[in-house]
Amino acid sequence: MKRIFTLLAMALMIVAVSSCKNKNKNTQEGTDYTQATEQELVSEALEADMASLIESAKQIKAVPFLQAKKDGKITLSDKEKMVKPDYLLDVKTASGLVTLSQKYRSVGMLTSDKSIAELYDMPVTDYNEVIFKLLTDINDPALTEFYTLPSMDIESNKEAFKVFVDDEYQAGRINYFWEGVTAGLVEQLFILTRDVDKFMPMFTDELASEITFNFVCVHDGLTKTVNATPEMASLNDILAPLYVINAITAQELRDQLIQVKEDIEKARAALLN
Numbered sequence: 001m002k003r004i005f006t007l008l009a010m011a012l013m014i015v016a017v018s019s020c021k022n023k024n025k026n027t028q029e030g031t032d033y034t035q036a037t038e039q040e041l042v043s044e045a046l047e048a049d050m051a052s053l054i055e056s057a058k059q060i061k062a063v064p065f066l067q068a069k070k071d072g073k074i075t076l077s078d079k080e081k082m083v084k085p086d087y088l089l090d091v092k093t094a095s096g097l098v099t100l101s102q103k104y105r106s107v108g109m110l111t112s113d114k115s116i117a118e119l120y121d122m123p124v125t126d127y128n129e130v131i132f133k134l135l136t137d138i139n140d141p142a143l144t145e146f147y148t149l150p151s152m153d154i155e156s157n158k159e160a161f162k163v164f165v166d167d168e169y170q171a172g173r174i175n176y177f178w179e180g181v182t183a184g185l186v187e188q189l190f191i192l193t194r195d196v197d198k199f200m201p202m203f204t205d206e207l208a209s210e211i212t213f214n215f216v217c218v219h220d221g222l223t224k225t226v227n228a229t230p231e232m233a234s235l236n237d238i239l240a241p242l243y244v245i246n247a248i249t250a251q252e253l254r255d256q257l258i259q260v261k262e263d264i265e266k267a268r269a270a271l272l273n
Contacts, residue, residue, distance in 0.1 A: 057165045057177065059217045081120050087194050088113040089187075091130045093272065100138060101231075104176045105271050107134050107147060108184030116191055142167030143180070175229045182218055182235060183271050189242070190268045193261045200254050208253040215245050238270045 089109055097103050114127040135144045146164040168177040192199045222239065225232040241263035247253035257264075 054165060054169055054174065057174070057181075057217070057221055058162050060161070060181065060214050076119060084120055084122060085116055085194065087191070088116060091126045094130045094134055097134075097272070100176060101179050102272055103134050103138050104143070104180040105183035107131060107138070107143070108180040108182070109187040109268075109271070110134075111147065112184050112187040112191065140168075140171065140173060140176070142171060142173075143176075175225055175232055178218075178221055178225055178232065179235065182222070182239065185214065185218065186239070186242070186264065186267050186271060189257065189264050193257050193264055196254055196257055200250060203250040203253060205249045208250045209248040211253060212245060212247050215243065219243050238267050242267060 089106075091110065094103075094106050094110070097106055110127055110131055114124050114131070117124050117127060131147070135147060138144075142164055145167075146160065149160060165174075165177065168174050218239065222232055222236040226236055242260060244260060245253075245256050247256050
């Protein structure tokens with residue numbers, strides 16, 4: 001099972017929130033609103049919001065989560081690898097998950113943790129088995145296809161991600177798409193805060209600004225999803241304290257991660273409750 005979208009910070013944005021918003025107008029040409037019923041107007045508004053959040057989803061950038069700016073890969077010494085990370089999720093927690101929301105979130109989080117386990121030369125058989133079981137339980141072909149792509153394909157093939165978004169929308173699961181992507185983003189941010197000085201060398205200013213860009217897209221997408229699917233409100237609330245992230249340089253990102261470290265911990269803990 002290959003890691004999905006090795007993004008960092010589970011999710012990125014830049015200065016312009018407008019770039020995440022759909023360029024389509026809220027009204028369709030030729031619509032006669034003088035004859036429209038209230039229900040029809042509400043329906044059209046929801047459709048416009050849905051179209052806009054689809055575009056927001058497609059703007060998210062697959063930034064490599066464990067790619068250093070110099071040689072393309074973070075490397076650890078044998079001595080560093082001897083001290084295994086104790087902050088990764090226990091794969092056994094997946095067996096107690098009941099709702100689809102929890103399972104989508106868990107897939108996003110465990111794939112990020114698997115990347116760290118590989119970095120430390122830890123066995124990943126349990127991760128592979130648990131992620132496969134979750135994908136089987138969820139029974140979402142688009143999710144399974146995307147999460148089993150080789151990581152290089154995910155990082156280099158933007159079309160694969162756009163197809164993933166479209167397929168989730170067509171299957172009526174766009175809200176679950178946001179569940180998984182958002183959880184993965186939070187988990188990656190959480191991992192970064194465990195050892196900022198070790199992980200920050202992977203960031204250029206460009207990568208830092210892309211993380212900010214993803215957060216703008218996530219914020220925009222979740223806000224619109226709340227209108228179409230009100231159950232998304234709780235997820236949006238979980239992320240609310242993290243929307244202050246607006247770094248456009250690596251140094252700013254480092255400072256902001258330290259500033260919201262406790263908020264990231266709380267968000268992470270809330271995701272699987």
